[in-house]
Amino acid sequence: MAVGAARLRYDAGQSGIWVILAAGFGFALLFLPDFRTFENLANILRQSAALGLIAVGQTFVVLLGMVDLSVGMTAGLVVVLSCWALDIYPALTVPVALAMILVGVSIGALNGALVRWLRLHPLILTFGMLSVLQGLIFTFTDRSVGRASDPLKELANGSLFGVPLSAILLVGLVLVTQAVLSRTRFGFHLLAAGGNADSARKAGINAGGLQVAAFAIAGGFAAVGGLVLAGRLGTGYPLAGVGLELDSIVAVVLGGAALSGGRGSVVNTLAGVLALTLVSNLLNLFGISAFVQMFAKGAIVVAAILVNQPRETAR
Structure with a gap:
């Protein structure tokens, strides 16, 4: 009973x-009339979708006390490849989308396998993978290529009863993944391995297998985010994924996840994504320059880490 009460207080603290x-x-x-227009609110949801999907996958990796710096370039690669393929075969949206998700899962699984078997630090490894993927993108094209199919554009820009379809997709996947984390053995093992890897191994939990799975999930969600981003951009812009890896980590940290692992929630990650998008939207409405926005985002990151650090030390 005491453990349950402690966990309840712990989760409540993350809901801030x-x-x-x-x-x-x-x-x-x-106080901002331009903000409360229906078009602006819908735009906030659309802008949150791609980053939200990437951040959901990033959450699984962070729960193990790791980060994946390659998810942004994975999404960028999917943007380029999907638009290139759909420009040639516009009727094959579903097969191309499934192939892109497989590409993302494969990249993530490779990251996880290298971390597991070669015992490479995930920060260094995934930074290297980021460079590899960026090189692949620019080897393939150094300019916008192809165009997204109409179904992909509809997914990214369309709406159902006024609610953006991409936001519906994001919320649906958030609910599914939250259920996986909170109600399945995989979720329990993931949190246990992130909280204390040695104790998890002694309890018979396959921590190495969880690493591969978490990175594969991150890669898959990065690919889905890339597909949404491709539909939103309408073309294969080679720089589409730049910065998304850091934004996804920021969103997870803002959601109260512990960078040391063992604590986090995809629902709270969604709140972190919305907070980032809200800040960008407000700064745009105030006419603040992009450089100041970068400073503001950095300040938010530092503040979020400082707020979480005392809890990390106390554990």
Whole structure:
């Protein structure tokens, strides 16, 4: 009973991002007329979709106390390849999309396997993979290539009863993955291995297999995010994935996840994504330059880490 109560208080502490997000939205709705237009609110949801999908996958890796710096370039590679293929075969949206997801899962699984078998540090390894994928993109093309198919554009820009389809996809996958983490043996083992890898191994948990699975999931979600981004851009822009890896980590940290592993929630990651998108939207409405926005994002990261650090030390 005591353990259950502690866990309840612990999870409640992580929900603070939702309070901050609600306060931010409330302020904007009250004092910024341009913010509360239906078009702007729908645009916030659309802008959140691709990053949200990538951040959901990143959460699985962070729960193990690791990060994947290659997810942005994985998404960027999918943007280029999918638009190139769909420009040639526009009727094959579903097969091309499935192939791109397989590409993402394969990249992630390779990352996880190298981390597991070669015992390479995931930060260094995935930074190297980021460079490899960026090189592949620019070897393939140094300019925008191809175009997205109409179904992919509809997924990224269309709506159902006024709600963006991409946002519906994101929320649906968040609910599914949260259920996986909170109600399945895989989820319990992932959190246990992230909290204390040695104890998890002694309990018979296959920590190495979990690493491969977590990175594969991150790669798969990066690919789905890349497909949404391709539909939104409408063409295979080679720099589409730049910066998304850092933004996804920021969103996970804002959601209260521990960079040392063992704590986190994809639902709270979603709140972190919305908070980042909200900040960017407000700064745009105020006419703030992109350079100042970069500074603001960096300040948010530092603040989020400082807020979480005392809890990390106390564990």
